[in-house]
Amino acid sequence: MNKPSQVTQPLKRVHLPIASANGLPNTCYTSRGSFERDRDTVIAPSWSCIGFGSDVPTNWAVPVELMDLPLLITRDKENQIRVFHNVCSHRGMQLVTEAGKLGTGLIRCKYHSWTYDFKGDLKGTPMIGGTDNNEHKDFDPKVNGLREIPSTLWMDNIYINLSGDAEPFEEFINPLMQRWSKWITPESLQELKPAATCGKLELLVKCNWKLAIENFLEAYHLPWVHPGLNTYSPLSEHYDIDPGDNFAGQGSNSYTSPAGFDGSISTWPTEQKRFAEYPVLYPNSLLGLQADHFFTMTILPLNETESLERVQLMFLGEVATSDKYESHRQSVLDAWREVFSEDIFAVEGMQKGRRSPAYEGGVFSPVMDQQTHHFHQWVARRIAPDSVPE
Ligand code: FES
Ligand SMILES: [Fe+2]
Structure with a gap:
């Protein structure tokens, strides 16, 4: 593992204002030492x-x-x-x-x-x-x-705190629940159940786990990577979520259910049912909240250059459990499979690029990459607390 001083120096640039900041350096994505350091300083102290x-x-x-x-x-x-x-x-x-x-x-x-x-x-x-x-x-x-x-267990996701010293999970999730309180309550969220069938998919991606997170955080790539999605949920109708301590991401105000709406969460105001939000709950839960269904994509880091993406869909009542709705569930799953598969070449391409000595963290769009910058700062703070300016 790198010595602290070698680690800290390039991470200081991550904390600069976004227009002059650099991202995390290549070694954060390519070295075995960084993988173990991520485990011990980023994953273990959090709710993963x-x-x-x-x-x-x-x-x-x-x-x-x-x-x-x-x-x-x-x-x-x-x-x-x-x-x-x-x-x-x-x-x-x-x-x-x-x-x-x-x-x-x-x-x-x-x-x-x-x-x-x-x-x-x-x-x-x-x-x-x-x-x-x-x-x-x-x-x-x-x-x-x-x-x-x-x-x-929250939304059927099993979260652990390896180090044993994180804040209680309720405190960890509360800021996101507050944000979503205009649509849901902790009770109405319970209306969603894991899909009995046609609700899971797995994708093996040849990239460091952080690149899968970063790609989910921004909608900037939508017109070029997801041209289909961009026709019915265009980039111009996406917005950035105000980042919390432990989450960031994007939302859309033009969500359309791929299989047609079949009910909504009981507390969700009808006039807002085309809103949907896609935050990353740091470090490794990618969430999708829509009025009619919910998904989690868990990113499991396998090694420094490979990760497993595991997706589970949740639906309302019978839509989750009954055979009658199997084709509905399948259509939603297929739609997400298509979108998530479209992202693979991008995250794998970024991984390949990180072998280049000509790249050392790159730069950010001051407008479109704010969420990615937020994640880089969150990670840098955990890897090297002394990288944060006083
Ligand atoms: S009982 Fe001996 S190693 Fe488990
Ligand atoms: Fe994408």
Whole structure:
């Protein structure tokens, strides 16, 4: 990893006024050290999304990786989701390797058969005291359970705070909820349910995770990258969202449902139903709120040059669950697939460009790139707090 002084110097330019600022330097997108630094300074202290509640049925344990860290998501019979470090307390074996139902309610390590329950408590330590003894007077199972990570479920997204010292999730999400209070309430948002079928898609993109975020933050590229979308939701009808501490993005006032409107969230004023907003909830949740549906695209950083985009759609009532609405869900999913696929060449092209020594962060349009600049500053502040001018 770079020494702090090498890191800080170019990041100072990120904090200049937008017309003279540069973006994050190439190494932030290309080096292994930067990837690990992002994990430890950007992803870990935040509320980062690792997947969807719908990935984890009741009584299941699902292993996931976040930037090389083995994690485990469980859902017990009371529907409580928990996230643990996926490592056995004994000799450090990766505990669960495949998603599956835990019929016994216990997670068993395949090495020496220690078992843990859904709360992570260590329940069984066979032969720990010799071949005829499953206990030992000097071993306390109570302090050797799995290490739990603070987690919460919001809009069926599983958020974790790896470092354990972020503000409570309610405080983190509150500014965005305040912004959206003209359309929704926390209660009316509950009307949206994950699509039972035709609601998920995944795209593997060959770019650093931050480029996927940055591309979503701006609408500037719309006329050239999304000519179809630009005919019914043109750039001129998009606007910048006033950035909050933990989000930024854009909105549109000419949203049209790709499958035709089939209901609206009950609190959404009818005369505003063509408004839609697309913020990034930093660091890695790209959100789309429309009167008739919601989506999340979670960006999972795989390594410094590859990321997985996972999308889940949510709809209202029967539109989410009934077979009758399957073609409706499919049309919405297809429309988003088309838009998100159109972006791939752009984010991959930016990644390729970052191998060039002729580019060191680039420049911003003082008008069209304000959101991207906001994200760069947010990242730079986390990587190197001393890069921020006094
Ligand atoms: S490493 Fe898991 S029981 Fe020994
Ligand atoms: Fe785009």
